[in-house]
Amino acid sequence: MDAYPDLHTAKETPSPIMEAASPRVEWRSSESPDWQHALRQVGGNPGTLDEVLQIFIDEWTRLRTSLHEAAQGSDWQQLKLAAHNAKSVFRLLRLNSAQDRALALERAAARQCAVTVPQLVPIVCGDVEQSANWCLKFLQQ
């Protein structure tokens, strides 16, 4: 698993997405997105990729909230679905380690594992936030 330096000590000023994030996440992956892969994944049309990334930027806080609330409420079905959706984003961006962590969370939720889930949720939430940051920067370029 990757090392996760503190996201806020690693940056001088938080991005708009990080400002919107609450509670703030603690981890950041050393992976970075493969945009060519993402383009292929949506069929090769840059307009489609922009649309898909914009949808994720619009919705990522809900995904993170869903992960947190499901974990806190031991709503295993909701947690499985949320982890499943996070996994889709990481697959799109070819963030393989993040995808593995989301899969681990999905499987932990399926097992209703009260030990593993609290450890994985903040990490996957961090992966989601970081992915949203990357997507925002990509669209701004």
Add this chain to the structure above:
Amino acid sequence: MTAQADIAPRSQTLSKATADQTHGPTILIVDDFAVDLAAARGILSEAMSCQLLQAEDGEEALDVVRQQTPNLVVTDLKMPRVDGLALVSELHRDYPLLPTVVMTNFGDEQTVVDVLAAGASSYVPKARLAENLPRVVEQVLSVSHKTRDLHDVLASKSHHVEEFTLETNPRLISPLANHLESQVAHMWDRTGHHSFQLSVALQEALTNAVYHGNLGVDSELRQDGSDTYWDLAEARSQLSPWADRRLHVKVQITVERAEFVIRDEGVGFEPSQVSSPLNDDNVDRLSGRGIFLMRQFMDSVAYADNGREVTLTLTRRLQAGDTEESS
């Protein structure tokens, strides 16, 4: 806000089942995650002329099907309320002529088996959606577009035998599979998901015989997403010795049983060495998917002659509405 709304975010532009105003078949895409839904929409609209509908879960999808009668449904598996497995089951029960294609994700291995058994026509790994979804959709649609007029005329036939010796031409695969499936449908007075599944199994068997057998191209070449696999197949279909090889198909259909013997003239392979696509290490790979689908959809799949010959058998089962007389 409900928990489901949290999981199934929906942007303003994707808020309800809506249709793109284009020509071609109408395809309903079902996915609770707006990101995946938009990706599938983009892939299909880029690859083919079609009218796209969308729904965010199985329950909404059933409403759309009731109101707008699509030609095909492409659905995610894991969704709130009515999930993909339940959706496929309901569609199979209430709309047996409506084919369904399931988008699978890493971790869905066991559900793939269940959803195919429930009546899905085929499946596509989400990791390979852009490369495979349009092809699979067109394949399944080609099956469902066949006319049913001849069906009644030929329904009284009791024994059907055919034998083909074909040149190695990939274009002949789909017409031949559709023809063979139609013979079974006529004999057995059967339409619906069994017909789609039979046709998909035959297409996979014929595809293996043409591409891997006679043309000798390895499915591993498809893994990188490039056109190498298809380019090599195209080139070899014009060159000796590959172009000289023939495809042999023997068919025997009775009122109770259908048998298809497909033989190529390639170098053969060891069927037991083909990994299942449901293995964790293989779930996103294309290798073994055809054999897996054949085994799911047919009663038996037996290889002979070092993998050069495959025999597929299917036994007729009575369906609701069948009578002993018609069987």
